[in-house]
Amino acid sequence: MDRDIKAGLLRAGIAAPSADNSQPWRFAWRGDDLDLRIDAERSGYVSDTRYVLSDLAAGACLENIIVRGRSLGYAADLQLFPQHDDALWFARLHWRRDPESIPREPLASAIEQRHTDRRFPWRGPINSDTQARLTAQTEMIAGQRLWWPRTSRERKTTLSVIRQAETLRFRSPTLHAELFSSVRFSAGWHATCEEGLAPAALAVEPPMRPIFQAMRRPAVMRMLNRLGAAAMLGWRSAWLPIRLSPGLCLIVISSTSRSDVLAGGRALQRVWLQATLDGLSVQPYAAAGVLGLGFVPVEPAYRQPLSRMRATLNDLCAPGYGIVFLRLGHARSAPRARSGRRSLESFGDFQ
Ligand SMILES: Cc1cc2nc3c(=O)[nH]c(=O)nc-3n(C[C@H](O)[C@H](O)[C@H](O)COP(=O)(O)O)c2cc1C
Structure with missing residues (x-):
């Protein structure tokens, strides 16, 4: 080679x-x-x-x-x-x-x-041929499945679980600190950055940007949460975009062993590449599946709601563990901002 x-x-x-x-x-x-x-x-x-x-x-x-x-x-x-x-x-x-x-x-x-495209709304429909192509890609990795909510009850329950998980990311001080530490505000609202999340890639509306930026301070987040901010953010970042998008599916892994989680990542990538070939925009939502596994040390007050969320998710997509949701749809244009990457040399020794 x-x-x-x-x-x-x-x-x-x-x-x-x-x-x-x-x-x-x-x-x-x-x-x-x-x-x-x-x-x-x-x-x-x-x-x-x-x-x-x-x-x-x-x-x-x-x-x-x-x-x-x-x-x-x-x-x-x-x-x-x-x-x-x-x-x-x-x-x-x-x-x-x-x-x-x-x-x-x-x-x-x-x-x-x-x-990743975090904008909305997107156009549909995602027809059954497209669904079949995406499902087939998942199944090329042994043990992996793609689950699609079919009934209105399934769609409603799914939306509610994702919204609860996304809300928790702003309500739990531990998760809030982690979330905001990955946003590179120093890049401004128009540039990209080579590691972490560029604010420009987050699809925050211009009038909301100063408030969003202020929320990185725990005291501000705490104060705004007394006014219901976390629930609003869960609605805005998850419920609304998903409700206004034509497709939602869930990668389901067969066990939580590390090799099955890794296989889930392989399946996720195959679905995402196929979706790209089909001209679809994709946004993953990982909080519901990942927090629900129970490995993440959140504050005790949130442990019970998380295990209820996991039980609901398990009921929906059994057998297996739903791990990452993918919101899908056709965007009118490519997003202006994308996340960057570090230089190849920074990834190790490969002379
Ligand atoms: C395991 C995993 C979980 C992710 N979870 C989320 C998420 O919950 N919300 C979101 O908007 N993006 C999520 N992403 C997308 C990443 O933020 C994105 O891949 C990264 O910023 C690089 O950008 P790119 O996908 O445009 O290359 C996730 C990606 C992976 C692989």
Whole structure:
């Protein structure tokens, strides 16, 4: 494998999504084998207890690399969590040049195009052919499913669970601190930034921006929460955009083991790439699925509501664990602001 191919594979991995744009990946080449690790400095924070968010990002990164490799004529033999006492080392890829037997991988052309879109409203419909294509992508990763709310009761219950989870992100002091620490206000409201969330990518309306920025202070958030701000924010950031979008689906993983969460990230990425090829905008909502697993150390007052949320989610999508919702629809234009990425060199030693 020459240098350019190796760099191309890593660039595909780096283009993957990650919670709060944390980009928690490290790469190292050992000859033509590629080792992928979770970056200790960019993982393990509050919502990432037990590496759930990092494992999802790891799966998405891994899938991008495998898909790009296939498009270049390379097959990957995959070893997951190669060393059981090394929690951060999530995969080793051994490459074989095998252009004849590799399946065609049309998803590769969507790797750089894929992005998060937090605007709304979007147009529909998401027809049954599109739903079937997205579902088929999930099922290419063993044990993974895509669940679509079908009845009005399912849609209503789903909306309510997502809204409660998003509300909690502003109500719980621990989650609030984490959420705002990832927003790079220093970038201003028009520029992008190479790590973390650029305010410009958050789709906050201009008149609301000074208030949103002031909310990063715990005292301001506490005061506004006495006036019902958290509930309003849950409504504005989740309920309303989802209600005004034509599609919503949920990645369902078969167990909460780390390799199944990672497989969920691979499935998430395949669905997202296919949606991109189909011209769909996508926004993930991870709070309901991830907080509900019970690993995140929120304040005791919120533990019971969270376990009720999990029970409701389990009833809806059983068997398995709903982990990330995806809001889908057709936007009129591409978003003006997208999250950036760090330079390739900052991801490790891959000379
Ligand atoms: C596991 C995971 C969870 C995410 N959760 C959310 C979320 O709850 N809300 C949201 O707006 N974006 C969410 N995102 C999207 C990331 O913020 C986004 O991928 C990152 O900022 C990089 O931007 P890009 O997707 O445009 O490349 C999530 C992404 C991943 C992989």
